[in-house]
Amino acid sequence: MSRTRGSNQALALAQGLGWFSIALGVAEVLAPHRVTRATGLHGHERLVSSYGVREIVTGIGLLTAKDPTPWVWGRVGGDALDLGTLAAGVAGPQRERSGIAFLMTLGIAALDVACALALRRPLPAAMASFRRRSGLPKPPGAMRGAASDFVVPADFRTPEALRPWTAKAG
Amino acid sequence: MRALRWHGKQDIRCDTVPDPKIEHPRDAIIKVTSCAICGSDLHLYDGFMPGMENGDIMGHETMGIVEEVGSEVTNLKKGDRVVIPFTIFCGECDQCRRGNFSVCERSNRNKSLADKVFGHTTAGLFGYTHLTGGYPGGQAEYLRVPFADKTHIKVPLGIPDETLLFLSDIFPTGWQAAVQCDIQPDDTVAIWGCGPVGQFAIRSALLLGAKQVIAIDRVPERLAMAEAGGATTIDFSKESVVERLNELTRGKGPEKCIDAVGMEAHATATIDSMYDRAKQAVMLETDRPHVLREMMYVCRPAGVLSIPGVYGGLLDKVPFGMAMNKGLTFRMGQTHVNRWTDDLLRRIEMGQIDPSFVITHKVGLEEGPNMYKTFRDKLDGCIKVVLKP
Incomplete structure (x- = not known):
């Protein structure tokens, strides 16, 4: 499949986003004052700390899940929450800092969406190719019983007492 | 040669190891042209099957060209094209005479261990724990085939590897x-x-x-x-x-x-x-x-x-x-592969089925470790991986 390389890159990106989530989350939990100062959200330290917990949980999910796709979409949801919060900050007294943080978060959100799309299940065109993979020379209905010349060995047969109903039942 | 080796849970690596040698007159050495990752390999990858040891070579779906045969192998010669069944069998014991090749009484070289665990031994398997013999597997450039005079399926030229390879197992x-x-x-x-x-x-x-x-x-x-x-x-x-x-x-x-x-x-x-x-x-x-x-x-x-x-x-x-x-x-039970393969090869030649439909990924051996993860996690539409050493 030609998507192998792209898919592996998306997995690597998801791993990177996982570590980024954890790093950001730890910063938000341990140093909420610094984060609120940098983003113009002074007075919202408890909210930022709770966002940090969310980031850490998402990061662990991204790094440990067999399929990181739902966790990446979880990040996209978190981005929306962050953007909403920062948008409120833009209307406040420290609008410059909040504005810069808003634009940075927008960029990260775009990266998250791109990663989630790259990880998604095969595109409709690929699904169509799976629907054509029968391995049979004719439609399945026409191949039903094509191997009926095969004689089931005696040691593989259903016990005789249990056989008759199979022919009668419907 | 290069081979995919197990080094622990979720740790498969493409390593360089010594080439296999004839160890017994009934052995043959195969130059591998195609091999595959099987769903049951994932049980080893995830560490759910006991009996693996650091450095074991993986793989039990293999085909290739005969490179060398032992002195007692008279029905194969250098250059023959063969698919290797995942079950190793002697063809002579009570079970083999009944066609129950996957419970061959002689091919498991760790028979005493299997006797203890299972009550009675089962056949030796390629690349599938020391409970079934600890035989090096076929995700490699070369494979030693024990009991090679029986443990093979001779296949004709002119049919692609991808169509024949899965006679080995799936x-x-x-x-x-x-x-x-x-x-x-x-x-x-x-x-x-x-x-x-x-x-x-x-x-x-x-x-x-x-x-x-x-x-x-x-x-x-x-x-x-x-x-x-x-x-x-x-x-x-x-x-x-x-x-x-x-x-x-x-x-x-x-x-x-x-x-x-x-x-x-x-x-x-x-x-x-x-x-x-x-x-x-x-x-x-x-x-x-x-x-x-x-x-x-x-x-x-x-x-x-x-x-x-x-x-x-x-x-x-x-x-x-x-x-x-x-x-x-x-x-x-494990499959008595050779009990069915003459008939299945005939059906492939007749055109009743082309087994290559299942292949979604075809890569070099060095890509194998990544492919284990892709296959295990069902990513990228992965259903079957074929490796070309």
């Missing part, structure tokens, strides 16, 4: 799963798992004349491939398997059920699987037998359960009383 395994059902023209055959073995079981059941084949999975591309093979599909993440099976059989249940999932049933899909996963985590259970439980429940009384899916050890909460009272017949 095609005869799916076929034996259907044969174990002793399919009658009015039978509904329900198949859990649309991985490679499930796909071949679907087509085998169809070719053997089942009235209705129903396939159960949750991965869209696997369900699409199952439909292509003539199956009615059930997505267990979206609908109740038991309700749908009863609907499709007018409330009576399928006559024949095939478990092509085995010990690693999806861990979070059902309450009982979550229970199994928790017990696995604290080493109170080895396998997650959700499919077995569901088959016992939904199968029509006096029906047959065919189990090609691999189980490793101890299973909990298996409703055996239900199975006993319903009079279910259980048929299971």
